[in-house]
Amino acid sequence: MLDTMSAGPAQGAAQLGWTGVVRFLHLAPRAFLPMRAAETLTLVAGKGIEGDRYMIGKEEGFYSHKPEEGRQVTLFELETLVALKRDAGIELGPEEHRRNVTVEGVPLNHLVGRRFWLGETLLEATRLSVPCRHIEEITGKAIFDPLINRSGLNCKILRGGIVRVGDIVRNAA
Amino acid sequence: MSARPITTVKTVVTGIEEAGAGVKLFTLADPDRWELPPFKPGAHIDLHLPNGLVRTYSLCNEPAENTRYAIAVKREADGRGGSRALHDEIGIGDVIGVSLPRGGIEPQAHIARYVFLAGGIGVTPFLSMARHLERTQQAEFTLHLIVREEVPLAAQLGSLVEQGRIIVHRTSRTGRPDLAALVGEGGSETVVACCGPESMIESFERVTAAWPAASVHIERFTAPSPVIDPDAKPFTLSLARSGAEIHVRAGQTILAALQEGGIDVAASCCGGICGACKVGWIEGQPVHRDRILSPYERERYLMVCVAGSDAERLVLDL
Numbered sequence: 001m002l003d004t005m006s007a008g009p010a011q012g013a014a015q016l017g018w019t020g021v022v023r024f025l026h027l028a029p030r031a032f033l034p035m036r037a038a039e040t041l042t043l044v045a046g047k048g049i050e051g052d053r054y055m056i057g058k059e060e061g062f063y064s065h066k067p068e069e070g071r072q073v074t075l076f077e078l079e080t081l082v083a084l085k086r087d088a089g090i091e092l093g094p095e096e097h098r099r100n101v102t103v104e105g106v107p108l109n110h111l112v113g114r115r116f117w118l119g120e121t122l123l124e125a126t127r128l129s130v131p132c133r134h135i136e137e138i139t140g141k142a143i144f145d146p147l148i149n150r151s152g153l154n155c156k157i158l159r160g161g162i163v164r165v166g167d168i169v170r171n172a173a
Numbered sequence: 174m175s176a177r178p179i180t181t182v183k184t185v186v187t188g189i190e191e192a193g194a195g196v197k198l199f200t201l202a203d204p205d206r207w208e209l210p211p212f213k214p215g216a217h218i219d220l221h222l223p224n225g226l227v228r229t230y231s232l233c234n235e236p237a238e239n240t241r242y243a244i245a246v247k248r249e250a251d252g253r254g255g256s257r258a259l260h261d262e263i264g265i266g267d268v269i270g271v272s273l274p275r276g277g278i279e280p281q282a283h284i285a286r287y288v289f290l291a292g293g294i295g296v297t298p299f300l301s302m303a304r305h306l307e308r309t310q311q312a313e314f315t316l317h318l319i320v321r322e323e324v325p326l327a328a329q330l331g332s333l334v335e336q337g338r339i340i341v342h343r344t345s346r347t348g349r350p351d352l353a354a355l356v357g358e359g360g361s362e363t364v365v366a367c368c369g370p371e372s373m374i375e376s377f378e379r380v381t382a383a384w385p386a387a388s389v390h391i392e393r394f395t396a397p398s399p400v401i402d403p404d405a406k407p408f409t410l411s412l413a414r415s416g417a418e419i420h421v422r423a424g425q426t427i428l429a430a431l432q433e434g435g436i437d438v439a440a441s442c443c444g445g446i447c448g449a450c451k452v453g454w455i456e457g458q459p460v461h462r463d464r465i466l467s468p469y470e471r472e473r474y475l476m477v478c479v480a481g482s483d484a485e486r487l488v489l490d491l
């Protein structure tokens with residue numbers, strides 16, 4: 001009973017009720033290195049982000065000993081950064097959460113198993129990201145607990161292309 | 174791709190310079206010259222040398238230079254082997270894994286004066302601090318460098334010596350200086366710091382015994398052991414299937430001990446919430462610190478990334 005959504009009006013609301021925007025893009029070529037802000041990222045279908053540590057075939061990331069097809073690109077909600085500041089008094093910058101794309105207005109936790117457009121690229125959300133202790137070591141901030149259940153989304157790239165800051169994010173029907 | 178987690182920052186050696194008095198200056202950078210993890214003035218890093226040794230060195234460049242780590246290494250013929258390996262075996266282009274930078278002094282706005290006392294190669298932790306203060310002009314500083322005769326890193330120190338910010342004391346000519354006179358008067362706006370041989374640190378501790386603790390800083394050559402929970406105790410893991418015995422140091426995680434022992438266990442969050450590192454236990458008194466196992470599951474499983482042991486021995490189903 002709990003493995004499917006009802007086909008009623010709630011389904012349509014979840015699909016139609018949002019349009020988001022790409023606010024920040026970041027990447028790093030290797031584990032532990034500071035993330036660098038970018039105006040554009042090049043997504044390669046089935047592989048990852050050019051120059052990023054989790055590009056399949058060239059992995060040099062913290063989790064690269066555990067290759068994962070569904071971690072080609074990772075997203076994070078700007079709203080979480082705002083909430084961290086508001087509720088926990090922690091200032092976390094978009095370069096510090098270590099996901100590639102910071103979006104605004106996109107209900108990431110609702111998208112697992114769904115497809116959506118990130119600018120001209122088409123993504124499929126595979127699973128929620130889990131926070132990692134090692135981010136506390138890198139940032140020196142106690143953010144592990146506050147990030148539980150809102151640590152972003154892991155996605156596969158179905159159709160590649162260039163993603164730009166300001167691009168629209170929307171559901172793929 | 175490696176089968177083991179990446180636990181160090183990958184760097185390549187981009188420069189090796191002779192710096193006098195048996196000292197070589199090594200420059201490490203990211204293979205693509207990407208920015209490196211940031212550090213505070215006076216911070217240190219562990220080098221994971223190709224021969225398996227792990228050694229700690231102070232960063233001696235300025236934190237504002239964010240694409241390189243510079244370390245000065247004195248060749249100690251009778252040392253434990255780290256400096257010899259670096260001097261004799263490491264060349265330009267070699268890959269060295271390093272830890273994230275630790276320690277250092279965050280210069281504080283209310284501190285008006287720093288006095289650094291360095292014995293010989295003990296000058297290295299103060300170099301990045303001195304350069305930082307020189308550039309930011311945030312506070313006054315004097316670095317007293319006590320050497321027998323030859324000054325290590327003479328070329329790097331040159332301009333600061335000329336400006337009188339570094340004062341060199343040669344014991345072969347003038348004998349040992351009086352540390353009390355060098356540190357002068359204490360006060361809440363002054364910080365004094367010392368790095369050098371143990372005998373020098375002892376006299377420094379005597380001289381500053383009455384100073385407020387926040388004003389006194391000591392760097393030892395041997396890295397201070399990481400801060401661990403004072404109640405943490407070491408214990409032994411017995412692996413029921415393989416028969417192996419693995420020692421877990423006080424404060425170490427079971428996960429880290431298993432990985433060190435060459436046992437591959439899955440892990441992801443390293444914080445007891447994702448469930449990746451679940452392992453069965455058979456005998457002992459595990460201390461569960463995860464946030465996912467139910468009381469019932471805890472009877473048989475533990476999460477190796479956070480669990481500890483109340484007994485000296487813990488038998489795992491591995």
Ligand code: FES
Binds near residue numbers: 439442444448451463
């Ligand atoms: S690694 Fe996530 S629970 Fe241990």
